Structures are given as structure tokens and as C-alpha cells.
Amino acid sequence: MSEPIVFGRRNSAYVRVVRLALEEKGVPYRLTEVDVFAPGGPPTGYLERHPFGRIPAFEHDGYRLYESGAISRYVDEAFPGPALQPTDPKARARVNQIISVVDSYAYRTMVWDIFVERARARERYGREPDEARIAAALLKAQVCMNALEDLMGKDPWLAGSALTLADLHAAPIFAYFRMTPEGAGLLARHTGLQRWWDSIAARPSMAATTIMIEQKP
Ligand SMILES: N[C@@H](CCC(=O)N[C@@H](CS)C(=O)NCC(=O)O)C(=O)O
Known part of the structure; x- marks a missing residue:
């Protein structure tokens, strides 16, 4: 079997999900940098993937896949290593429910409406953060x-x-x-989630996939 290839940027939340799954399974992989945010859009040919x-996007032995949820489940099922999904139907459904919650309700709110708006509005959009957008998103968060x-x-x-996989999609x-x-501040007030964050943040998989800006609040 050949080494799987992950296509994407190191600092993408969804790319990190897939990399975390590979790291937790102990699967060597290659990361091929693709910048979909470049002014001209995705590189030529990327839309084929x-x-x-x-x-x-992902490729393994010529098999191509996109969507982080499909990829992380494939990684768990196609490779040896610790199982990242329970076999019991109820427990497995709970994992899938959390992945869906994170994808549908948390990602845009917590990453774009709060993180990007607060920390990147000036460099990304050349303007002050939109406080109303942040305030509304904090309620949703x-x-x-x-x-x-x-x-x-x-x-x-x-x-x-x-x-x-629920943890790997949320982290x-x-x-x-x-x-x-x-x-x-909100995390500190949600003591269960704070404890969870402290545990997941300490995993070698998180260190191996650190987002470059992670240390800078
Ligand atoms: N549903 C997709 C979402 C992937 C996604 O939105 N990735 C972001 C980067 S974290 C992206 O490619 N954004 C580019 C854009 O919005 O044009 C998945 O689970 O893979």
C-alpha cells in the first residue's frame, strides 16, 4: 500500500482533522500544500480532486476522496491502529452526531465569525473586527x-x-x-470542555499538526 496523500493547507481546520486521524492511527502520510484561498482560486487541476x-482532498493507492468526514472514517477503517469509532450502534451514532454538530453549527461560528473576525479582520479584510458579528456568534458558540x-x-x-473521531473533528x-x-473565556467557564481541551491538546497528534499561529493569541 502506498503512503496516503492529504491535499490542503497546514493551517486549515478540516485538513487538521484528517491529519489528526492519520497521526492517531500511526499512518505515515504526505501533505501536499494546496492554497484554495489564493487570489486566483484553487490551483489548476485541483477541481478534479x-x-x-x-x-x-485525499488520495490512497489511486483512490480519491474528499469531505473530511468521509476521509477520517476511511482512515480509521482502512488502516491498522487504535479504533477511532466504537462498534456499538448507539455509541457510533453519538460520534457521528457530534461530528455533524461541529460541522454544521460550530465551524463557521467559532472559526470564521469569531476567530477570523477577531484576530484576522485587519490583515484579511483591512478593517476593524465586526463586533456585532462576533457578539451574535458568541451566543451561537x-x-x-x-x-x-x-x-x-x-x-x-x-x-x-x-x-x-468526534474529538478529532472538534479539536x-x-x-x-x-x-x-x-x-x-467561554472555554474556561465550560469546565467539562476545558478539561477535554486540556486532554486533547496534550496529545502528540496535536503537537504533530500544530497550526503555525497556534501559539500566538
Ligand atoms: N465539508 C468540507 C468542508 C471543508 C472546508 O470548508 N474547508 C475549508 C478550509 S478549513 C475550505 O476549503 N475553504 C475554502 C473556501 O471556503 O473557499 C469537509 O468536511 O471537508
């Missing part, structure tokens, strides 16, 4: 955090007693969110 022009804490209950990981989003003062 991903018709929506997003990252990540709290709904997400309450829901995740509720689903997590007293477990150490988001979907039970073992690390799963890159929280990595950005907590870099804002508002995100760090």
Missing part, C-alpha cells in the same frame, strides 16, 4: 458548547471513555476559537 474547491457538554456528560472524551475548531479572548 474536489469539485467544490475546498480542502482537504455557547449553544454549541452547551450541547457538546451535554452530550459528553461526565465522560473524558466527547463521545465516551475513549478518544474518537481543530477549538484550537482556533480559544485563541481569541472571548473563546478562551
Whole structure:
């Protein structure tokens, strides 16, 4: 079997999901940098890998795949290493529910409306952060955090007693969110999630996939 290839940028939250899955499984892989945010759009030919022009895309033994959820599940099922999904149907559905919550309600709110707006508005858009947008997003972020804490209950990981894909899909989003003062403050007040973050942040997979700006709040 050949080494899988991940196409995308190192600092993308969704690319990091896939890289975290590969790291947790202990699978060597190659990261091929693709900048879909370049002024001219995705590089020539990239739309053949991903018709929506997003990252990540993935290839393994000539098999091409896009969508981080499909890729992370493939990685878990196609390679040896610790299982990242439970076999029990209810527990597995919980993992999928959390992935869907993170994808549908947390990503845009916590990364774009809060992190990018607070920390990147000046360099990205040449303007001051839109405080109304941030304030509205913080309310939505709290709904997400309450829901995740509720689903997590007293477990150490988001979907039970073992690390799963649910944690790997959520961690890159929280990595950005907590870099804002508002995100760090909200996380500190959600003690279950803060404990979860402290555990996941300490994993070697997180160190191996650090987003370059991660250290700079
Ligand atoms: N549903 C996709 C979302 C991927 C996604 O939105 N990736 C972002 C980077 S983190 C992207 O490519 N954005 C480019 C754009 O919005 O044009 C997945 O799960 O892979």
C-alpha cells in the first residue's frame, strides 16, 4: 500500500482533522500544500480532486476522496491502529452526531465569525473586527458548547471513555476559537470542555499538526 496523500493547507481546520486521524492511527502520510484561498482560486487541476474547491482532498493507492468526514472514517477503517469509532450502534451514532454538530453549527461560528473576525479582520479584510458579528456568534458558540457538554456528560472524551473521531473533528475548531479572548473565556467557564481541551491538546497528534499561529493569541 502506498503512503496516503492529504491535499490542503497546514493551517486549515478540516485538513487538521484528517491529519489528526492519520497521526492517531500511526499512518505515515504526505501533505501536499494546496492554497484554495489564493487570489486566483484553487490551483489548476485541483477541481478534479474536489469539485467544490475546498480542502482537504485525499488520495490512497489511486483512490480519491474528499469531505473530511468521509476521509477520517476511511482512515480509521482502512488502516491498522487504535479504533477511532466504537462498534456499538448507539455509541457510533453519538460520534457521528457530534461530528455533524461541529460541522454544521460550530465551524463557521467559532472559526470564521469569531476567530477570523477577531484576530484576522485587519490583515484579511483591512478593517476593524465586526463586533456585532462576533457578539451574535458568541451566543451561537455557547449553544454549541452547551450541547457538546451535554452530550459528553461526565465522560473524558466527547463521545465516551475513549478518544474518537468526534474529538478529532472538534479539536481543530477549538484550537482556533480559544485563541481569541472571548473563546478562551467561554472555554474556561465550560469546565467539562476545558478539561477535554486540556486532554486533547496534550496529545502528540496535536503537537504533530500544530497550526503555525497556534501559539500566538
Ligand atoms: N465539508 C468540507 C468542508 C471543508 C472546508 O470548508 N474547508 C475549508 C478550509 S478549513 C475550505 O476549503 N475553504 C475554502 C473556501 O471556503 O473557499 C469537509 O468536511 O471537508
